[in-house]
Each structure stands twice: as C-alpha cells, then as structure tokens.
Amino acid sequence: xxxxxxxxxxxxxxxxxxxxxxxxxxxxxxxxxxxxxxxxxxxxxxxxxxxxxxxxxxxxxxxxxxxxxxxxxx
Numbered sequence: 165x166x167x168x169x170x171x172x173x174x175x176x177x178x179x180x181x182x183x184x185x186x187x188x189x190x191x192x193x194x195x196x197x198x199x200x201x202x203x204x205x206x207x208x209x210x211x212x213x214x215x216x217x218x219x220x221x222x223x224x225x226x227x228x229x230x231x232x233x234x235x236x237x238x
Contacts, residue, residue, distance in 0.1 A: 168203060168217065169231040176204035177236035184233040196222050197234065 171177060179201050182189055196219040197203070206216040206223065214225045 166236045167232050168205070168215070168226075168234040168236060169228050171205045171215075171236070173205050173207045176202055178202055179234060180237040181235040182233060183235060184230075188230065188233065192230070192234070195224055196220055203234070203236070 166177065168177070179197060179199050181199065182192055182197060184192070201219055204218045206218050208215055212228055214227050215231050217224050217226055217231075
C-alpha cells in the first residue's frame, strides 16, 4: 500500500482512501482531501518533519503520521 508519507518532493498521486478516525477524516475532508483528488508533495521537512502538500490550488502542511493514513492509487 502506497501512502502520502512515502512520496518524495515533486511526486504526486491520486487519493484512493483515507484510513483514520472520524475526526481526522472530517478535518482532512474540510481541507480538500477527497478520494479521486490529485495530491502533490511540494517539499519535505528534515528529520521526519511535516510535509508541504498541494491539493488542487491549496497548499497545506501535514504531519507525517497523518499522511500515513492517506492511501494513494498505484
């Protein structure tokens, strides 16, 4: 299973599923993380820090442990 946390800067993928508790799922959905949307990693912080991702025209900083819940299509 490929997750958002596995992508390197410049790589992109399509959101296939979000495997998380309900509160995180709703928070991500409110920010534009929806199944079928393209997501791109803009940059990655050092030392397992947050990811700077782009969903549509929105840029978001996301914790790596939250990014591990976002499954991408192969």
